[in-house]
Amino acid sequence: NAGVTQTPKFQVLKTGQSMTLQCAQDMNHNSMYWYRQDPGMGLRLIYYSASEGTTDKGEVPNGYNVSRLNKREFSLRLESAAPSQTSVYFCASSESRVFQETQYFGPGTRLLVL
Amino acid sequence: RKEVEQDPGPFNVPEGATVAFNCTYSNSASQSFFWYRQDCRKEPKLLMSVYSSGNEDGRFTAQLNRASQYISLLIRDSKLSDSATYLCVVDSSYKLIFGSGTRLLVRP
Numbered sequence: 001n002a003g004v005t006q007t008p009k010f011q012v013l014k015t016g017q018s019m020t021l022q023c024a025q026d027m028n029h030n031s032m033y034w035y036r037q038d039p040g041m042g043l044r045l046i047y048y049s050a051s052e053g054t055t056d057k058g059e060v061p062n063g064y065n066v067s068r069l070n071k072r073e074f075s076l077r078l079e080s081a082a083p084s085q086t087s088v089y090f091c092a093s094s095e096s097r098v099f100q101e102t103q104y105f106g107p108g109t110r111l112l113v114l
Numbered sequence: 115r116k117e118v119e120q121d122p123g124p125f126n127v128p129e130g131a132t133v134a135f136n137c138t139y140s141n142s143a144s145q146s147f148f149w150y151r152q153d154c155r156k157e158p159k160l161l162m163s164v165y166s167s168g169n170e171d172g173r174f175t176a177q178l179n180r181a182s183q184y185i186s187l188l189i190r191d192s193k194l195s196d197s198a199t200y201l202c203v204v205d206s207s208y209k210l211i212f213g214s215g216t217r218l219l220v221r222p
Contacts, residue, residue: 035212042118042201042212043158058209090157102148103210105157 002026004106006091012112013081021076021109023091031094032074033058033103034066036087043090049074081113118204120213128221131192135216137202138184145204147178149187152215153200158201161187189205192220 004025013019025032030051035043045058049068063085065077074093078085088110092103120137126134139147145200147164162169164176164185175188185202202213 040122040214042214044212045209048209101146102160102163105159107157 004093006106006109008109010110012114014114015082017081018079021089023075023106024073025093026072027093027104029093033092033095034076035090035092037090038087046076054101072109083113085111086113087111117141117206117211118202118213120125120202122214122216124143124217124219125194126219126221127191129194132188132190133192133218134186134188135200136184136186137213139204141182141206144204144206147185148203149176150201150203153199167188194220194222
């Protein structure tokens with residue numbers, strides 16, 4: 001079991017470029033999440049998907065879009081990157097009860113926007 | 115005021131020491147509480163859930179005080195490998211709120 005995988009591990013973008021962060025889990029979990037982590041701050045929820053076919057905004061959704069492609073995969077897209085989106089992005093999954101169960105995190109994507 | 119507050123530390127302790135962290139939360143309706151551990155440049159991993167009655171896992175003990183709205187984590191007989199950032203996590207309004215973490219450094 002690989003758990004939660006994320007690609008890419010690192011990315012440098014110029015302001016205005018777009019990119020998609022990929023996330024996949026092999027634990028047959030229903031719920032998936034995207035967070036960002038900035039220095040001195042806790043993880044902040046960008047979007048989540050309670051189950052296949054549904055997505056909802058989290059605390060900081062502006063500038064991002066998501067797609068729950070299937071039960072395994074949940075992607076995060078930056079349409080027009082801004083320096084304020086420089087961060088470490090973590091994808092996570094949990095079995096079923098959204099926000100009440102252990103979340104398993106991927107290794108993260110470090111994004112630098114110039 | 116942040117919904118979950120932690121002392122950022124660092125707590126610098128010798129091997130074998132006992133160290134305790136506290137975390138306060140603002141939503142009295144919160145039901146789920148966790149401690150996660152995050153190593154430098156790695157992802158957070160669950161250390162333990164926190165139950166109303168308190169719970170222990172080896173050298174780690176977690177306590178919940180609902181009246182005062184705080185959670186504690188006690189680490190006994192600290193090991194070098196315990197050096198990490200410890201994140202307090204609380205559910206609030208149907209999402210998890212992560213504290214910014216308390217950094218622990220265990221020295222030889």
